[in-house]
Amino acid sequence: MDGYERRTVRDTVRDEARTVEWAVVGSGVGPLLLAATAEGLVNVVFHADEAVRDRALTRLVERLGGVEPVADASGRLAEPIRMLDAYFAGEPRDVRPALDWSLTSGFNRQVLRELATGVPYGTLVGYGELAARVGQPGAAQAVGAAMGANPLPVVVPCHRVVESDGGLGGFGGGLETKRRLLELEGVLPEPLF
Structure with a gap:
């Protein structure tokens, strides 16, 4: 996996109403923290070394x-991990595990759901086009903010959202990570200048 040793660390965070299982896994863009509730994958965090992992879990x-954290993982991350392994191995398909949308709401959730279902593997969409798809054609900047707040990058593919002039735009995982994801999918845009 691109020179990264696969390493999985598991723990469980729970209270009476909610259990969250997490794992740190190797990927083609470095270690990813994955967290899932009984509803589905709830969070993906890039560059999940120990310090990033600890801050993200807090x-x-x-x-x-x-x-509160407790030991014992239930295995609910097995399917998302398998899907991400296949994705980073170059299997051309979307990563579509069950998702828990608890960490987003309102306009952001609307945009992210459209992105998750309407922008398939190997395609790109502009910020303005995505805004128009959710009925807010003048909200390209708000779409950018929604991308920056995406709690499920890679799985909800904010890396596929680019500027209308061919620029990459921003990316919470860093532009090099965005480039690598787009290269993996064979759709790295060439800038006009």
Whole structure:
């Protein structure tokens, strides 16, 4: 996997109402933190070394209502991990595990759901076009903000959203990560200048 040793660390975070299982896995763009509830994958975090992982888990626990960590993983991440392994191995398909949308709402959720279902593997969409698809044609900047707040990058493919002039735009995982994902899918745009 692109020189990264596969390493999985698992723990469980739970309270009476909510359990979140997490794992750090190797990928073609470095270690990813994956977290899932009983509803589905809820969070993906890039560059998940120990410090990033710890900060991300603390934030996740706060955002999901102060749940406490406990040991024992249930295996609910097995399917998302298998799908991501296949994706990074170059199998041309979308990664579509069950998703938990708890970490997003309103306009952002609307945009991210459209992105997840309406922009398949190997295609690109502009910020303005995505805004128009959700009925807000003048909201390209708001779409950019939604991409920056995407709690499920790679799986909800914000890397496929680019500027209308062919520029990459921004990316929470860094532009080099965005380039690598687009290269993997064979759709790295060439800038006009």
